[in-house]
Amino acid sequence: MIDRPIRWGVLGTGGIAAVFTEDLLALPGHEVRAVGSRAQGTAEAFAGRHGVPRAYGSYAALADDDEIDVVYVATPHPMHYEPARRCLEAGRAVLVEKPFTTSAADAEALADLARERGLFAMEAMWTRCNPLIRQVYGLVRDGAIGEVTSVRADFSIPAPYDPASRLWAPELGGGALLDLGCYALSFTWPLLGAPDTVQATITPAPTGVDANTGMLLGYDSGAIALLHCGLMGDSPHTATVVGTAGRIEVAGPFYRPGSFLLVRQGAEPETVTGRLAGHGYGPQAEEVARCLRAGLTESPLMPLAESVEIMRVIERVREAAARS
Secondary structure: OOOOOEEEEEEOOOHHHHHHHHHHHOOOOEEEEEEEOOOHHHHHHHHHHHOOOEEEOOHHHHHOOOOOOEEEEOOOHHHOHHHHHHHHHOOOEEEEEOOOOOOHHHHHHHHHHHHHHOOOEEEEOHHHHOHHHHHHHHHHHOOOOOOEEEEEEEEEOEOOOOOOOOOOOHHHOOOHHHHHHHHHHHHHHHHHOOOOEEEEEEEEOOOOOEEEEEEEEEOOOOOEEEEEEEOEOOOOOOEEEEEOOEEEEEOOOOOOOOEEEEEEOOOOOEEEEOOOOOOOOHHHHHHHHHHHHHOOOOOOOOOHHHHHHHHHHHHHHHHHHHHO
């Protein structure tokens, strides 16, 4: 139980680390105590830009800082597992950038370690903490649109091809699925749960990573999910939830929406709007703080089991595409 400001450590110094730190610094009840990098100079430069008191030239040194309550792991995808494991072994709670890891086996290992140590751990899927998305889930749970029959979501960007780029390099965790498809899958999960069948088509890049991916998920209820992610063009980034008594259209970008449209049979359409401060990461940080203060080791908004299962579905998507 924590009844003082939450003391954060930031592991990594890239763009996502910077914007999350900026949002943390604007939140009451949160302090950024330290930053860790693989190079002392990089850590010191980040600390200087953001007014962070301590800078460490190794991830291990950050993990060993006993004045940190939780570490935000903001490294590239393939470097989530080892630093997060090191933090948990040092007794630190973790918020690990999405995707939680690059394999289901690693995701399960991290989840098991957090449970064994009795420490909080969560995948940083900020969409799950977004107030409008939470409102969408609440409306569906309350039966506002009846039984869900389909979910559609797309997230594709026009990424210039560069074999050395993080998005296109397999050794850096490249491909649309890990970077973008995880959003569509995570958005769908609270609405339909784990799919019973998985079909997929993947257009590979010359480097072998998935450049354009379509997923068709089937459920024994009769519902389906049509999901698309890609690096070859700019899609609307919207999502639609269809039910037996209406639908909800989430405006783009669905992972950080400013509004959604609720259409119910026999009623006038309703537009619901909302605004987020800063870059939009505040609700995610507040959920971590809420859990730590309550003594929770998992967030009900993004449980560890779901992070593991979503990675399993990503692997099933690849397997299904290889068979097609």
